[in-house]
Amino acid sequence: MVRSPFCYSSSLKKGxxxxxxxxxxxxxxxxxxxxxxxxxPKLAGLNRCGKSCRLRWINYxxxxxxxxxxxxxxxxxIVNLHSVLxxxxxxxxxHLPGRTDNEIKNFWNTHIRKKLLQMGIDPNTHRxxxxxxxxxxxxxxxxxxxxxxxxxxxxxxHSDVAHLIxxxxxxxxxxxxxxxxxxxxxxxxxxxxxxxxxxLLNKTAxxxxxxxxxxxxxxxxxxxxxxxxxxxxxxxxxxxxxMLLDLDMENNKLMNSCCDTQIGNSLLDQLxxxxxxxxxxxxxxxxxxxxxxxxxxxxxxxxxxxxxxPTFSVFDSWEKLIDDESxxxxxxxxxxxxxxxxxxxLFNVEIRx
DNA sequence: AAGACCTTCAACCGCCACGCA
DNA sequence: GTGCGTGGCGGTTGAAGGTCT
Numbered sequence: 202m203v204r205s206p207f208c209y210s211s212s213l214k215k216g217x218x219x220x221x222x223x224x225x226x227x228x229x230x231x232x233x234x235x236x237x238x239x240x241x242p243k244l245a246g247l248n249r250c251g252k253s254c255r256l257r258w259i260n261y262x263x264x265x266x267x268x269x270x271x272x273x274x275x276x277x278x279i280v281n282l283h284s285v286l287x288x289x290x291x292x293x294x295x296h297l298p299g300r301t302d303n304e305i306k307n308f309w310n311t312h313i314r315k316k317l318l319q320m321g322i323d324p325n326t327h328r329x330x331x332x333x334x335x336x337x338x339x340x341x342x343x344x345x346x347x348x349x350x351x352x353x354x355x356x357x358x359h360s361d362v363a364h365l366i367x368x369x370x371x372x373x374x375x376x377x378x379x380x381x382x383x384x385x386x387x388x389x390x391x392x393x394x395x396x397x398x399x400x401l402l403n404k405t406a407x408x409x410x411x412x413x414x415x416x417x418x419x420x421x422x423x424x425x426x427x428x429x430x431x432x433x434x435x436x437x438x439x440x441x442x443x444m445l446l447d448l449d450m451e452n453n454k455l456m457n458s459c460c461d462t463q464i465g466n467s468l469l470d471q472l473x474x475x476x477x478x479x480x481x482x483x484x485x486x487x488x489x490x491x492x493x494x495x496x497x498x499x500x501x502x503x504x505x506x507x508x509x510x511p512t513f514s515v516f517d518s519w520e521k522l523i524d525d526e527s528x529x530x531x532x533x534x535x536x537x538x539x540x541x542x543x544x545x546x547l548f549n550v551e552i553r554x
Numbered sequence: 555a556a557g558a559c560c561t562t563c564a565a566c567c568g569c570c571a572c573g574c575a
Numbered sequence: 576g577t578g579c580g581t582g583g584c585g586g587t588t589g590a591a592g593g594t595c596t
Contacts, residue, residue: 215565215566216564216565216566217564217565218564218565252566252567253565253566256564256565256566257564257565260564260565261564261565303563303564303565304563304564307562307563307564308563310562310563311561311562311563312562
């Protein structure tokens with residue numbers, strides 16, 4: 202591939218811009234505009250490449266640049282848009298007036314990404330993480346809500362997330378380490394076309410789940426009758442026993458307490474169903490893009506949840522989280538993280554596969 | 555006080571798409 | 576159809592400042 206020579210000359214200056222250079226660039230563009238970035242440096246008296254000038258102007262010197270910290274509203278919008286658009290920073294930037302793609306990208310990588318990881322959510326897919334390296338981080342989801350000041354609504358979601366993440370972790374763990382098969386889980390009485398785990402978490406009164414067969418640890422052991430489990434606590438306990446997750450007494454207490462929480466509609470379930478359904482995201486982003494600046498109307502119906510669709514969207518879920526009236530949900534996440542260190546240590550030690 | 559380590563973000567690099575000759 | 580110049584984008588880097596030990 203023939204590389205364009207411009208911008209690769211070693212004689213051109215690189216690195217941070219000086220105030221004098223900024224002044225020259227702003228002055229020239231104010232007087233002449235920027236029809237050709239290639240010719241601009243020469244005409245403006247700058248020993249820079251056009252590309253560098255363009256970047257400096259777009260990311261820093263433009264008069265309509267909004268400086269300063271991102272608001273919670275902007276943060277929420279970035280997360281929502283990223284869940285739909287991925288790393289399309291320039292497209293995301295079109296929804297945040299005054300913010301540049303570079304600024305948003307940096308903000309994502311330095312702030313939001315970390316927060317999602319702490320929540321056990323893969324920032325790339327916006328789904329629960331299923332890699333094992335972050336088990337220690339997940340443990341805070343399991344134990345944190347025992348003492349956290351979260352309000353009731355969020356506690357339920359938080360608990361559900363923990364349940365599903367752990368069940369999925371176990372499932373994946375088994376599939377990876379497995380020479381043995383994962384016990385099949387069937388649903389009795391359920392009418393929805395959900396997979397068993399999702400049905401469990403979307404629990405209706407008539408739903409029962411069966412762990413059909415324990416792990417055959419040895420061929421000598423007789424087959425056991427299917428065990429009926431009717432709630433997340435029991436299925437978790439059953440899996441836990443079969444997985445040789447030898448939690449000590451203290452951990453068990455914590456686990457039981459955690460699992461005593463009543464199951465409600467889960468954030469995670471909604472995220473999953475939103476992601477696997479007929480792509481509400483695409484219609485969402487279309488709506489957002491056709492509505493113009495979403496920051497202008499997000500308190501009304503413009504955030505997408507009021508479209509009349511019965512399907513939960515990923516945005517609804519996020520907004521429920523973020524709208525937590527106790528304040529910033531990010532702050533709550535941080536509270537949990539700090540509370541969970543001891544539990545995290547226990548969890549790390551006790552997993553034996 | 556000082557060095558190590560961490561975080562942030564401006565700027566660069568390389569690739570791709572598009573328009574034009 | 577092909578090659579070149581250019582603009583635009585996303586990933587990455589590294590300097591600077593902050594925090595920790």
